Amino acid sequence: MDYIDPHIHMVSRITDDYETLARMGCVALSEPAFWAGFDRGTVDGFRDYFRQLTEVEPKRAAQYGIQHFCWLCINAKEAENVSLSREVIAMIPEFIHKPNVLGIGEIGLNKNTRNEAIVFLEHMELAIQYEQQILIHTPHLEDKFQGTRMILDMLTSDRRIDRNRVLVDHVEEHTVRHVLDEGFWAGMTLYPVTKCTPSRAADIIEMYGPERLMVNSAGDWGPSKPTAVPDFIMEMRRRKHPESLIRKIVYENPLQYFSQSQGFRFTPRDASETVDAR
Numbered sequence: 631m632d633y634i635d636p637h638i639h640m641v642s643r644i645t646d647d648y649e650t651l652a653r654m655g656c657v658a659l660s661e662p663a664f665w666a667g668f669d670r671g672t673v674d675g676f677r678d679y680f681r682q683l684t685e686v687e688p689k690r691a692a693q694y695g696i697q698h699f700c701w702l703c704i705n706a707k708e709a710e711n712v713s714l715s716r717e718v719i720a721m722i723p724e725f726i727h728k729p730n731v732l733g734i735g736e737i738g739l740n741k742n743t744r745n746e747a748i749v750f751l752e753h754m755e756l757a758i759q760y761e762q763q764i765l766i767h768t769p770h771l772e773d774k775f776q777g778t779r780m781i782l783d784m785l786t787s788d789r790r791i792d793r794n795r796v797l798v799d800h801v802e803e804h805t806v807r808h809v810l811d812e813g814f815w816a817g818m819t820l821y822p823v824t825k826c827t828p829s830r831a832a833d834i835i836e837m838y839g840p841e842r843l844m845v846n847s848a849g850d851w852g853p854s855k856p857t858a859v860p861d862f863i864m865e866m867r868r869r870k871h872p873e874s875l876i877r878k879i880v881y882e883n884p885l886q887y888f889s890q891s892q893g894f895r896f897t898p899r900d901a902s903e904t905v906d907a908r
C-alpha cells in the first residue's frame with residue numbers, strides 16, 4: 631500500500647533506510663526540523679541544517695522515488711537559549727519559500743518551561759505572518775499532559791490561528807481527545823521506547839475514528855523504527871479493518887493536511903494529476 635510518513639527525521643538515517651521505506655510503499659515523507667543530538671551553538675549551524683533539509687535530503691529521497699518535504703524551526707530542547715532562538719527565527723524567512731517547505735515545525739514544549747513558551751509564541755507569530763502551517767511536538771512521558779494543555783491554550787487563545795492548518799504530534803490516549811475536540815489535526819508517533827505502539831494506535835483509531843488522525847514513525851537519533859507505519863498497516867489488517875480505512879489514515883489524511891501548504895506539490899504514483907496548493 632502506498633503511504634506517506636508525515637514525521638520522520640531522515641537526516642539521522644542512513645541511505646539504506648530510504649531504500650527500505652521505498653520498498654515498503656513510502657511515496658512521500660515530511661521531515662520537521664529537530665534536535666541534532668547535541669545543542670548547536672550558532673545561527674549558522676541552523677542555516678546549514680536548513681540547507682540540508684531543503685537541498686540535500688530531497689535529492690537523497692528522490693533516488694528512491696520518495697518525495698521529501700520539510701518544516702523549519704528551532705526545536706524546544708534548544709529553545710532554552712532565547713537569544714539564539716530569536717536569531718534562528720529571524721533567519722527562517724531565507725528558506726520559507728523553498729519548494730519543499732510545508733511550514734513551521736516541529737515547535738512545541740519539552741520540559742514546559744517559560745523560555746520554551748516564549749519561543750513557541752514567537753514561532754507562532756512567524757507562522758501567522760507568513761501564512762504557514764504549523765507542526766507541533768508535545769512533550770513525552772510525565773510532561774505530556776500538562777505540556778499539551780499549555781500548547782492548546784496558547785494556540786486557542788489566538789484567534790488568528792486556523793486550527794485546520796495545525797498538526798499536533800505525539801498524541802496518546804490521554805491527549806488525543808483534547809487535540810481533536812479543539813479542531814486540530816493529531817499525529818500518533820509509533821515508537822519502540824516512549825510514545826505509542828502500532829497496537830495502541832489501532833486502539834485509538836477504534837475509539838476515535840480516522841478523521842484528522844495520522845500515524846508516523848519519528849525515525850530519529852534514538853532507538854526508533856523508520857518502518858513503523860507499515861507495522862501499523864499490518865496491525866490494522868490483522869484486526870480486519872478495511873483497506874479504505876487504512877489508506878485514509880496513512881495516505882489520504884496526510885495528503886489532505888499537506889495540501890493546505892503553499893509548498894506542497896505532490897505527484898501521485900498512479901496518476902498524472904498533480905496535487906497543488908490551494
Ligand SMILES: [Zn+2]
Nearest residue numbers: 662664736848
Ligand atoms: Zn520529531
